[in-house]
Amino acid sequence: MLFELKSVFLSDGETKKCSYELDITKLDIDGIFPFTSPVSVNAEATNRASLVTLTLSCKYGFCRPCDRCGTPVEDVAEVSFSHPLVRELVDERNDDYIETPDFTLELDEVVISDIILNYPQKFLCKDDCKGLCPECGKNLNDGDCGCSKTQVDPRLEILKQFMEDE
Ligand SMILES: [Zn+2]
Numbered sequence: 542m543l544f545e546l547k548s549v550f551l552s553d554g555e556t557k558k559c560s561y562e563l564d565i566t567k568l569d570i571d572g573i574f575p576f577t578s579p580v581s582v583n584a585e586a587t588n589r590a591s592l593v594t595l596t597l598s599c600k601y602g603f604c605r606p607c608d609r610c611g612t613p614v615e616d617v618a619e620v621s622f623s624h625p626l627v628r629e630l631v632d633e634r635n636d637d638y639i640e641t642p643d644f645t646l647e648l649d650e651v652v653i654s655d656i657i658l659n660y661p662q663k664f665l666c667k668d669d670c671k672g673l674c675p676e677c678g679k680n681l682n683d684g685d686c687g688c689s690k691t692q693v694d695p696r697l698e699i700l701k702q703f704m705e706d707e
């Protein structure tokens with residue numbers, strides 16, 4: 542979606558909005574296609590004292606397996622981002638700023654890169670997910686499996702080894 546921003550750039554106090562849907566279901570992240578619906582995008586560009594800011598509110602459905610127990614979790618994410626827009630970038634190293642030399646902005650690129658950068662590296666079905674039993678593979682969130690309880694927490698195992706090495 543091309544966002545035409547000339548009127549915003551040229552007039553202080555001006556705001557322009559645009560809403561659309563962008564299909565991201567074909568987006569492959571680490572071998573999976575986590576996005577289950579198009580993103581619904583609400584974009585707003587505002588000129589305040591000649592500083593133009595783009596605000597994006599994005600809502601999309603996703604389905605992603607828990608990193609600890611593997612259970613797929615389906616949910617809806619709502620995220621927002623904002624970027625200052627400039628006609629021309631003076632300092633190329635500043636990634637926050639977006640250049641709009643001809644007063645137009647291709648929103649798709651911005652939306653997709655914001656969503657990818659915001660995609661969490663680690664993902665759990667719940668904060669206290671118990672994971673799978675290392676012995677039998679049972680999902681311990683569903684209840685105890687009855688395997689030996691002498692298992693040491695792997696983090697404590699590291700400590701134990703460290704102490705032995707001393
Ligand atoms: Zn889990």
Ligand SMILES: [Zn+2]
Binds near residue numbers: 674677678679688
């Ligand atoms: Zn078990």
